[in-house]
Amino acid sequence: MSDRKTVMSVNGTEMFSPPSNILIPTRDEGKKPVLDVRGLGIDFGGLRAVDEFTITVSPTEISGLIGPNGAGKTTVFNLLTNVYKPTRGAILLDGHPTAGKSVAQVNRMGIARTFQNIRLFDQMTVLDNVRVGMSNNTRCNFAESFLRLPGYFKAEKRSRERALELLSIFNMESEAYTLAGNLPYGAQRRLEIIRALATEPKVLLLDEPAAGMNPSETHALMESIRQIRDQFGIAIVLIEHDMNLVMGVCEGIAVLNFGKVIAKGTPDQIKNNEAVIEAYLGRQEKKEA
Amino acid sequence: MTLLIQTLIQGISLGSIYALIALGYTMVYGIAKMLNFAHGDVIMVGAYTIYSTILLAHFPGWLGVISAVVFCGVLGVVIEFLAYKPLRGAPSLNVLITAIGVSYLLQNMALLLFGGNQKSMLPDSFDFPDVKIGNTGITVTGEVIFTITLTVVLMVALTLFINKTKMGKAMRAVSEDKDAARLMGINVNRTISVTFAIGSILAAFASLCYGMSYAYIKPTTGSMPGIKAFTAAVFGGIGSIPGAMLGGFVIGILEKLSSAYISTQFTDAIVFGVLIVMLVVRPTGLLGKKIREKV
Amino acid sequence: MKKFLSKINRRDALTLLVLVGIFAFFFIMLQTGAASHQFKNMIIPMTYYILLAISLNLMVGVLGELSLGHAGFMSVGAYTGCFLSVMLVEHFPDLPMFVYLPVAMLCGGLMAALFGVIIGIPALRVKGDYLAIVTLAFCEIIKTVIINLDFLGGAIGFDTDKIVPDRNKALTLLPYAAFAVIVSAILIMNLVRSKHGRAIMAVRDNRIAAEACGINVNFYKVAVFGIAAFFAGVAGVLYGHNDVLLKSSTFDFNMSIEILIMVVLGGMGSNMLGSVIAAVVMTALPEILRDFSDYRMLIYSVMLIVIMLFTSAPALAGIRERLSLNFIKDAVTKRIAAAKAKKANKTKEEQK
């Protein structure tokens, strides 16, 4: 972690007052945050599922979102991708608000995600799964598809090559023609990430990428996550319960409990944060008593 | 005003029959997650059973009705066992096609056994006296009163069965989550069989009401009420028992109102049009569970 | 040639080959006069049922939305196309068939597509079995409305007698039918193997994930309704030109079910070959069974049930596997996969 230092960011956006505790890796110094979330909140019935959620993510930052079960982590992802319409607050992606956009439009703006319970296109091949992700970056209109005009062949060739390239980065090119539903669990998780990357996002949201993995797989995943950041130059936000992974790979961490951010900081700061320990382990006094 | 009340009464009566049939659709859907397209034809079988026991074999009326109820109940279980049970776990569309095959089979068997001519289902002794309400000029036929009464009794009985008995609880459990129910020691296969039996028994009663109101039956008698009742089940929210009852009444009343006040020609179009609009507003029917997809 | 073949999917190539084979067979039978009368009369129905099955498969198998109203789209196409043809023939008696028939097909298809889009809009909100009921309801509405339109013949039916001369109607219509079906099949298969086709299948497999991949689910749903309805409409025009009387009551729920049976039996999904073959077989089956006279429909229904049980009962999977020469299938799939992987590796190396 020596390549990174903690600084206070100077935020130029005038709409909002500058946040006090943004962590920016050295390499991102002076760059505007790619994702700027302000006071986000949603109510389900009377329940404030998420409240006052505020984070900023700089362009190549890996950040983690942790918290006990039911804290509202996945709800945050659903809010970020507009699956749920937020009751309060705003999301700015590269300075553009995502309010009122559809899920698909948000993806096209640059937020891609994976799912906690894997959602692949089971009846399609691995290759086609990736190519679905590339749909919006493939230029080929209906007429070209129906009539197989030259544009079709060009687009198909490009998308196939690009998809295979993506697969090969993750050593999955040998599985290109397997049905996605037939892949082993770990490979399915990887494929979801590849598919999300295929949409050429600016921010990648990973929902429990290490769930169900053994320690060695988790370790490989950690490497992959760094590799993705380096190779694609994108920001990654991940939800994870595996603390080794979170502490090992994330540069900034936000801790969520009962829908509220109770702590933000570097892994070291979070490790020693009283509120976090309390949230995870219960109050110290009680434990002693 | 007289016309309106008369029409409403007729609508409730027609709706009762739809509701009885719709219950069969909805219960089977709720538990087996399949559209049992042969259900409409079970009504036809019930009608022919009543016809052959009472008019051909000269059974007393009550015995004829009981034999129809028993026969339909058994038929429901047999159909389930032979045609649907082997397909449990298969794609739902394949089961749907099998159900259609069963529907064709029942129709053509009836055609071979009884011929294509329509038959008068019940003897005259099944006529009930009409009731005139005061001096309002409104007449309610005995059949209508019988149909509505029978339907209400059956619905109360069914509601009690489902909420109070062990088997009813088992049915609800299976419809919520088959696997969890199995883990809790519920015999899922038996529960499904019982559901089919109950649905078919209700269909037998529906066929009695149908025969009393409309007298004539033929091998294709079941298909149109079947489709209408299926529509009613969907209207109310398929899988929901109160929904099927409500849906049946709504469709029946709607049909009668639109043919009385708008146009008999366009009745079907109006009913189906309202159905589409309703489903667009409430995509899971009137009382259907709103399914929130978990992301 | 090899290059051309490499550019189309092997399954599609096989489908096309089978289609061309079927039409060549029909054509030879008709030309040589070898076809029995019964068979001759079945040829055009077989062709439009192929088209209906393919287009319904696009909706049910590829998009994954159950439609019980395909006959409704067909009737819209049939009435529009035939009305146009009758008008053209009446006002321009010298107009040759190769002008007015394709025009009728196109217009019939477009009108059906319009209705497809209209009914596709509720499909955005209504899902699964509820949508099936919406399509069924739509089909019933169309039927009722047409019965009450006097300029379309109402209950008596719309007379299409004069459009096509009676003499050897099958032979007259076959080239148009073959052309329409093959072109439609190519168009549909092309669509399925494009980025749009993949998007449509993604919607089928997992709508939420498809949305998260930036796919406009609503657009594709409506588009597929329109496209499938278009081809159903074209099939309807063929139907109307082959028959001499259009009756809206023909296009009912039962007809939609007939088409659905073909699609399910043929196997749903991106491979259209099954639909083609099932359409031919299911059109022929009741005719072949005529020798059983009174028991014909009984046998038909029993066969339908038995076929469904045999092909989809989970308990019979073992028997199916043994009977079905699965080892050949496995070997073929493996070889294809190996070849593709090899090719993929090669491209990768080239890039390096």
Place this chain on the structure above:
Amino acid sequence: MKKIFSLVLAVLMVASCAVAFASCNGGSKALFEKDPEDNVIVKIGGIGPLTGDYASYGNSVKNGAQIAVDMLNESGALKGIKFELLFEDSEGDGTKAVNAFGKLQDDGMNVSLGGVLSGETKNIVASAAESGILVLTPSASAKDAINKDNAFRVCFNDPQQGLYAAEIIKEKGLATKIALFYDNGNDYCKGNADTFKSRAAELGLQIVTEQTYTEGSNTDFSTQITAIKEAGAELVFMPIYYSDAAKFLRQAVDTLDTVFFGVDGLDGLIGECGTEHASDCEDVILLTPYFADSVDPTVKSFVEAYEEKFGATPDQFAADGYDAVLAIAEAIEENGFTPDQLMEITAEDFNKKMVAAMTKITVTGATGVMTWTADGETDKDPNVLQIKGGEYVEYKTADAE
């Protein structure tokens, strides 16, 4: 799994093509075949709905025609010539009827009975135009169902009956305020109702309400009945089939005290109401060329034979089927074909001569004494009948009594 099934299907397909192919090479050269007793067999091909919603009509025609064939064969009216009835199911669908027609052609049909319903008959007639085979439909009543030169029919056409009905109502002074009640989705009903309407208007009869239903809603007529009552009609003209009429009357007799008047579709109503609901159809007036209780010897012998063989009273459709076969036999006799001539004649010649004979013959059948015009229509007198005490009697106005 899909592949396996495709394989099975493919095998089936090849088999089906083979069957279709084989059937066309089997035929012998001569137009006619001979039975073991050296009689020439004339094959009559009928098509109609034997399954599905209209199954009863198809089966009636089939049975009626079978009675005629049996009678002709037994009596040996035509020396050395026997008849055989082939009957195929159309399911009431035009396309399937055409397939059935092809099947009958393959089986060596010599004369066609067309179809039972109008729609299917129109398709069959179009299909038959190519070979010019004589088509004599028993019951297709739509005006243009027999729009080709080689097509004839036994029944009245729809406009004729509507016309007659209006005239008779006027003539006998039955009513001035009339309600129309019919199946709006059925060509027979609609055709009759339309001509009735225009003729009634010309005659100064007032149509107070027009109530319709469709096939899908032909079980519950309560709203229509209420409307007819409200409109104050004196007579209900119902050009519908007896099966629907029985259901309608079942619901209507308690509420309506009007005259019920129908056309030949109502024949069979007595049997339909049966002993259970006999009172429903009491006093109904209908216009029909045929009724089963007629004292006419032709009708009597037909009804007796039919009842003996099928255990049911023959309806209008059965009588039409019976007459159609009789007319075909008559046409053969008119041509004076001998068995030897028939064995040598070409199909084209035979068809031409049979068609030509149709306009020359006079047939006394169950539906009356018939002759045919060149446009295929029959000329016969309708009876105005009334149902009294479960029997048809000739209708007499109150004054006449």
